[in-house]
Amino acid sequence: MGGMYSIEKMSRVFSYQSSDIDWCEDNYQHSENVVEFFNTMSSFFFFIVSPLMLYLLHPYAKERNLAVHMVWVMMIFVGIFSAYFHMTLSFVGQMLDELSILWVIAVGYALWFPRKLFPSFIKDRRYTFCFSKLVMILTVVTTLVSFVKPTANAYALNCFGLHFLYTLAIEMRSCTDRRALRLAKLSVGLWVLAISCWISDRFGCSFWQKLNFCYLHSLWHIFIVMAVAYATTLIAYLDANYEIPYSLPGLQYWPCDKWPVGVPHIVLKGTTKTHKRC
Numbered sequence: 001m002g003g004m005y006s007i008e009k010m011s012r013v014f015s016y017q018s019s020d021i022d023w024c025e026d027n028y029q030h031s032e033n034v035v036e037f038f039n040t041m042s043s044f045f046f047f048i049v050s051p052l053m054l055y056l057l058h059p060y061a062k063e064r065n066l067a068v069h070m071v072w073v074m075m076i077f078v079g080i081f082s083a084y085f086h087m088t089l090s091f092v093g094q095m096l097d098e099l100s101i102l103w104v105i106a107v108g109y110a111l112w113f114p115r116k117l118f119p120s121f122i123k124d125r126r127y128t129f130c131f132s133k134l135v136m137i138l139t140v141v142t143t144l145v146s147f148v149k150p151t152a153n154a155y156a157l158n159c160f161g162l163h164f165l166y167t168l169a170i171e172m173r174s175c176t177d178r179r180a181l182r183l184a185k186l187s188v189g190l191w192v193l194a195i196s197c198w199i200s201d202r203f204g205c206s207f208w209q210k211l212n213f214c215y216l217h218s219l220w221h222i223f224i225v226m227a228v229a230y231a232t233t234l235i236a237y238l239d240a241n242y243e244i245p246y247s248l249p250g251l252q253y254w255p256c257d258k259w260p261v262g263v264p265h266i267v268l269k270g271t272t273k274t275h276k277r278c
């Protein structure tokens with residue numbers, strides 16, 4: 001009897017709308033199996049951008065470390081879990097969505113956090129591995145803590161965005177490379193657009209419902225993927241200048257460098273040992 005009760009309780013976490021969160025988009029408007037249709041569909045944007053980023057970052061990853069591909073491989077899973085969450089609004093969907101974001105951020109920090117900003121006790125090159133280990137231990141602990149108050153997770157995750165902006169500001173202070181500075185401004189601009197949509201959807205829903213425009217969370221999906229694409233290229237570029245300067249890293253835009261819009265990527269122009277400014 002007790003066993004039956006706990007199985008029933010367990011399966012409830014998979015059921016539709018078992019999550020505490022419900023985004024502004026009206027539920028079941030376009031299908032009886034999909035709770036938030038546009039939020040689900042816009043999650044597929046992750047699938048378009050992730051393979052493109054894996055392709056564009058490949059020359060840098062080959063020279064530096066193939067492990068950097070983990071970030072965009074994991075972003076595919078973020079897309080899958082995000083689509084599942086908005087399709088069902090289930091508790092399991094919410095946790096998968098949030099925890100996959102947490103792990104992408106953790107891998108990003110373990111791979112790219114600038115050594116000069118390491119805590120003083122692990123600043124030495126020999127202990128770089130310790131930093132990654134520390135990040136992973138903290139992430140395992142945070143994963144367990146995230147079950148205590150699931151509604152707070154999304155806000156906690158957004159704080160990483162703020163910490164990332166702070167780290168970027170310190171990094172860019174000493175940078176004179178015009179292309180890198182422009183990319184930093186574009187990344188921050190996209191992040192500001194994204195976070196404004198997320199906050200507005202969360203807290204201004206009644207206003208947007210009056211205007212009959214409840215798609216801000218879908219726009220958040222699109223802007224945040226673009227912000228992450230721009231920001232990861234910038235971080236990878238700064239990292240390449242620091243760790244593999246002999247490869248003469250440069251920044252270009254895909255598909256055509258001369259177009260006013262495009263996806264940024266790194267080109268490696270050389271193999272001789274020279275230094276750059278960032």
Ligand SMILES: CCCCCCCC/C=C\CCCCCCCC(=O)N[C@@H](CO)[C@H](O)/C=C/CCCCCCCCCCCCC
Pocket residue numbers: 071078082085097101104105108109112113114154155157158160161164165167168187188191221224227228231232235
């Ligand atoms: C030196 C450090 C390098 C760090 C690299 C970071 C790499 C990748 C980071 C983030 C992945 C973000 C993925 C967003 C997925 C959105 C899915 C979603 O919509 N989930 C919502 C529910 O559907 C949920 O409420 C969202 C929660 C908040 C997520 C906050 C993500 C913070 C992202 C920080 C990105 C920084 C980019 C800033 C550019 C200047």
Ligand SMILES: [Ca+2]
Pocket residue numbers: 022023024025026027036
């Ligand atoms: Ca909704």
Ligand SMILES: [Zn+2]
Pocket residue numbers: 039082086217221
């Ligand atoms: Zn979402």
